[in-house]
Amino acid sequence: AQSVTQLGSHVSVSEGALVLLRCNYSSSVPPYLFWYVQYPNQGLQLLLKYTSAATLVKGINGFEAEFKKSETSFHLTKPSAHMSDAAEYFCAVSDRGSQGNLIFGKGTKLSVKP
């Protein structure tokens, strides 16, 4: 069964600094990959997804992620953090086969310091 690992349960950056949130998956076949964001006291919403087209995926709010098969990674980045980016970020994976299970990582809480 596929799984996803997010390194770092809590990441803190200064406003304007680079944001890098790590996600690694385990699957013999490259799966579908997603990043979701959960703002305080709100539901989850999709940031971006990788389905097999371009390896560099652009999402909402200036975020992007790069799929690297050799590293089984799908790290999320944003060049310049904004205070409003403070939230919890979840990486998720879905198998390409008939099984459509959507499995989430444990999440990374992003704090942005002024």
Place this chain on the structure above:
Amino acid sequence: GAGVSQSPSNKVTEKGKDVELRCDPISGHTALYWYRQRLGQGLEFLIYFQGNSAPDKSGLPSDRFSAERTGESVSTLTIQRTQQEDSAVYLCASSYRVQTEAFFGQGTRLTVV
């Protein structure tokens, strides 16, 4: 409705009672997922439906948990003989089909006292 709707939004129950949580997915979405999120924790997969069938029930924590879906629409998650460790937010999500974007409801916050 326009989004995924879950009811109730909050539920306080006594230990040992049964509870039923409801999820109304977006119309036309064939895939439906249930997750549990304990305070400060990530999303724990419980079960997912493809149509009315549940190909993967592996995440259900015990036989006290069950779920069903009818008419390729509404789903109910039932927890029997609730325990304090069942306290969490239960999230439902639906997607047009598996492997496409999942849309989440606001969740049901369950507190077992």
